[in-house]
Amino acid sequence: MKIRILLANDHAIIREGLRSLIERQADMEVVAETENGRSALQLARKLTPDVVLMDISMPGLNGIEATRQIVEGVPGARVIVLSMHSDKRFVAETLKAGASRYLLKDCAFEELASAIRSVMESGPYPRTRIGKTVIGKHAHPLKQDEHTVIAVLTPRERDVLQLMAEGKTTRNIASLLHVSVKTVETHRQHIMAKLDIHSIAELTKYAIREGLTSL
Amino acid sequence: MKIRILLANDHAIIREGLRSLIERQADMEVVAETENGRSALQLARKLTPDVVLMDISMPGLNGIEATRQIVEGVPGARVIVLSMHSDKRFVAETLKAGASRYLLKDCAFEELASAIRSVMESGPYPRTRIGKTVIGKHAHPLKQDEHTVIAVLTPRERDVLQLMAEGKTTRNIASLLHVSVKTVETHRQHIMAKLDIHSIAELTKYAIREGLTSL
DNA sequence: CGGAAGATCGGGTTATCCCCGATTGTTTCC
DNA sequence: GGAAACAATCGGGGATAACCCGATCTTCCG
CATH class of the missing domain: 1.10.10.10 (Winged helix-like DNA-binding domain superfamily/Winged helix DNA-binding domain)
Known part of the structure; x- marks a missing residue:
């Protein structure tokens, strides 16, 4: 059974690029894509994907709010946020909203792929150890702020x-x-x-x- | 002979996505990719690609300035700028810098592909009719930010x-x-x-x- | 006690800041 | 079409700040 992925990103060409990369993975498939947060929520409800790949900045419902509603309303769906902002408050907000991972856009696709597989291995609701997991996860893209x-x-x-x-x-x-x-x-x-x-x-x-x- | 393309974009995962999409086209190939404007210029000088796919916001030398220098310094290279900014003045600046096309990131890849083929058909310096072509392309989302x-x-x-x-x-x-x-x-x-x-x-x-x- | 770490200061070198002016090319406007 | 405004480029020279070295003093702790 392939990992069923929903793409939510407001730039068409980036969605296409991600889809192209994901479809090269034998164990993943893109079940739908959308350009705004509101339809992301609707599609997630309808298709119950395993993973929602979410952008922060989207028209209408933004990525953080969409994440919150998907995590609450779609059982089994994990949200991975893909953002260009390395701001700590964005990260904190996103994780508080229930996202399983927060990745920067300048990460390699390989990192994204392993993040997808990783959140699948943990249960559908890995929220209890989000803090540790994710803070540890993005330790490198956030350039070592171990030592705050x-x-x-x-x-x-x-x-x-x-x-x-x-x-x-x-x-x-x-x-x-x-x-x-x-x-x-x-x-x-x-x-x-x-x-x-x-x-x-x-x-x-x-x-x-x-x-x-x-x- | 394939169209030789240089990718310049500061987000690794977007570069990978674009590369993946481009490599599906039989008549195109990615000869190099880079994350900043300065090395884009150096790579363009060294590899003399047919098309440089350029992002605006990049560390170091930004996309507009990089475009200016590539157009001046690399004979035969056309620059296509791929941007998330729909601001008029960005467009104007970019075209004045010598870019052949200005595309928004929410265009479909098919548009990008045909833009690449189109600039190849016109000569290396099709700057005369840039204005019409491109302004028409992104006519929808133009907003004025006076205070920027x-x-x-x-x-x-x-x-x-x-x-x-x-x-x-x-x-x-x-x-x-x-x-x-x-x-x-x-x-x-x-x-x-x-x-x-x-x-x-x-x-x-x-x-x-x-x-x-x-x- | 001894030693590490924090907070405080100085001297001398180097770089930057900030005022001035000047030239050249382009754009704009009447 | 010519004047005027703007943009981009450089220079001089004095004031200012940053930078690198070292140095004292206190505190705190094993």
């Missing part, structure tokens, strides 16, 4: 990083923290050394991902 | 902003764009003046919001 800011950076360094990511100058930060400019510079150097990030831009992105500042 | 980068910043300034937001230094950007450090500095000043943003951190956030770079 809290683990690696000291409290003072986090203060400095946050202010940097908010666009404050070194001098500004120094006066805000009531220390000398040199101290702030040292903190910044330590931050950059620890994270192996050597530009304000990348540091800002890191801080955003870690929730130290917002867009 | 496109309205305010010039193409070159967007290039610079993107590279800045990716953490490149001024010197680095200068060598990437083949201009002097002074030129990049001027662009940066213009960007900051136009946007009234005066820190790399805030500029990075702006670039992320505007889709010029990702987290």
